[in-house]
Amino acid sequence: xxxxPRPNILVILSDQLRRQALGVHGDPxxxxxxxxxxxxxxxxxxxxxxxxxxxxxxxxxxxxxxSAHSRKVPGIEWAMSPAERTLADEFNSAGYDTMYFGxxxxxxxxxxxxxxxxxxxxxxxxxxxxxWKTWCGxxxxxxxxxxxxxxxxxxxxxxxxxxxxDALFDLGMRHLENRHGTDPFxxxxxxxxxxxxxxxxxxxxxxxxxxxxxxxxxxxxxDPVERERIILMRKRYAAMVENLDQNVGxxxxxxxxxxxxxxxxxVFLSDHGELGGAHGLENKQWPYEESVxxxxxxxxxRNSEQAGTVLPDPTCTEDLFPTLLGLAGLKPKNxxxxxxxxxxVRGEVKDLAREGVQLEFTVELRPGMPFADExxxxxRSQRFKYCVKGNNMGARPWQFFDLQNDPYEISNLLEDEKxxxxxxxxxxxxxxxxxxxxxxxVLLPAFGEAGANLWQKKHRTGVTVP
Numbered sequence: 001x002x003x004x005p006r007p008n009i010l011v012i013l014s015d016q017l018r019r020q021a022l023g024v025h026g027d028p029x030x031x032x033x034x035x036x037x038x039x040x041x042x043x044x045x046x047x048x049x050x051x052x053x054x055x056x057x058x059x060x061x062x063x064x065x066x067s068a069h070s071r072k073v074p075g076i077e078w079a080m081s082p083a084e085r086t087l088a089d090e091f092n093s094a095g096y097d098t099m100y101f102g103x104x105x106x107x108x109x110x111x112x113x114x115x116x117x118x119x120x121x122x123x124x125x126x127x128x129x130x131x132w133k134t135w136c137g138x139x140x141x142x143x144x145x146x147x148x149x150x151x152x153x154x155x156x157x158x159x160x161x162x163x164x165x166d167a168l169f170d171l172g173m174r175h176l177e178n179r180h181g182t183d184p185f186x187x188x189x190x191x192x193x194x195x196x197x198x199x200x201x202x203x204x205x206x207x208x209x210x211x212x213x214x215x216x217x218x219x220x221x222x223d224p225v226e227r228e229r230i231i232l233m234r235k236r237y238a239a240m241v242e243n244l245d246q247n248v249g250x251x252x253x254x255x256x257x258x259x260x261x262x263x264x265x266x267v268f269l270s271d272h273g274e275l276g277g278a279h280g281l282e283n284k285q286w287p288y289e290e291s292v293x294x295x296x297x298x299x300x301x302r303n304s305e306q307a308g309t310v311l312p313d314p315t316c317t318e319d320l321f322p323t324l325l326g327l328a329g330l331k332p333k334n335x336x337x338x339x340x341x342x343x344x345v346r347g348e349v350k351d352l353a354r355e356g357v358q359l360e361f362t363v364e365l366r367p368g369m370p371f372a373d374e375x376x377x378x379x380r381s382q383r384f385k386y387c388v389k390g391n392n393m394g395a396r397p398w399q400f401f402d403l404q405n406d407p408y409e410i411s412n413l414l415e416d417e418k419x420x421x422x423x424x425x426x427x428x429x430x431x432x433x434x435x436x437x438x439x440x441x442v443l444l445p446a447f448g449e450a451g452a453n454l455w456q457k458k459h460r461t462g463v464t465v466p
């Protein structure tokens with residue numbers, strides 16, 4: 001049995017950060033030297049995805065390892081049951097000191113559709129904080145210059161000084177510096193930026209506003225006024241990303257100063273992306289890469305031989321829970337759908353024994369919002385993406401993209417006979433995954449392939465749908 005000390009786990013979770021906004025993922029304008037260095041010293045997943053590209057479903061799956069469709073988690077206004085076994089429960093059981101800082105967004109929203117102050121100043125009860133030993137957070141705020149936090153069971157909110165990202169990193173570092181005992185730690189720092197509203201520290205924001213930026217080929221905004229507004233938004237978004245990168249640099253320097261760097265695994269990721277004018281759209285929810293594509297970087301100082309490894313296997317949110325445990329040499333108590341990526345991170349395996357991952361938008365409770373009437377499912381393989389959407393009567397084919405030759409998803413190949421075989425194969429892959437995960441989504445037959453309907457399921461490899 002190894003006598004090596006158990007590693008610390010430090011997770012940096014950003015909000016609405018598309019992977020394409022980082023230098024390591026190809027943004028020619030990005031100023032993200034610290035994240036580029038993190039990727040160069042560790043490994044990064046070239047095709048990491050958020051299974052459900054919106055805050056609440058992602059955070060539920062991140063916290064429990066369970067799929068969003070297993071609980072029919074909507075895009076917003078949903079509370080996680082205290083009965084769910086959480087990431088903190090797993091690490092607590094293994095003797096870890098667990099700490100969570102920042103945005104939570106798993107306690108029902110606190111009347112988000114009312115007033116911002118109501119949300120900001122409503123406490124998440126201690127019983128609904130996921131059993132993190134230290135919990136300093138808030139349900140959500142979406143104003144990085146006016147954020148209040150609650151600590152554990154203290155009913156009085158405390159205002160964070162200055163800009164939220166800076167303050168939350170400060171808070172996390174202060175708790176790490178002052179903690180007692182020698183137990184390993186699992187820490188999550190969850191910041192809202194670069195989530196809207198798009199505002200950064202003044203000096204940085206002005207610098208970016210004065211710059212010219214490169215627009216992607218799928219930037220489709222024709223109205224001159226709207227075009228200028230979204231370009232300005234993209235500049236401010238880039239300023240927020242640079243500020244986040246600076247804080248990653250500060251945190252890594254702190255770890256070195258505290259003699260923690262050699263035994264702390266750093267994981268950087270986001271809960272979903274931001275379209276920013278791609279395909280003429282803003283925000284998230286859609287299955288396009290700018291929406292579902294997230295950064296996922298892992299730096300494990302014990303595996304220096306893996307430095308700079310680029311991992312092309314698509315990943316999904318369900319993989320995160322078993323992977324964080326796997327990095328610490330632990331296994332989840334519950335049987336989960338996700339894959340432990342730790343052997344891939346360590347170089348013990350070269351690729352995953354699966355074709356790809358299922359993506360989804362389960363349910364939207366807000367009338368008029370995207371996919372309120374017709375949610376979608378998709379299968380993302382390394383090269384292709386196949387999407388369907390529809391109501392409870394059944395979903396039909398919607399999109400098929402060759403991401404290798406069309407990374408900006410400009411040409412929908414669904415009607416192209418040249419790709420008929422590959423489209424049918426991806427329909428089958430999606431169907432099989434829907435059945436495997438017991439997803440109640442109804443997939444209609446298409447391309448000579450059966451559909452998926454759990455109510456009329458006859459066997460694992462095929463179903464009959466009238």
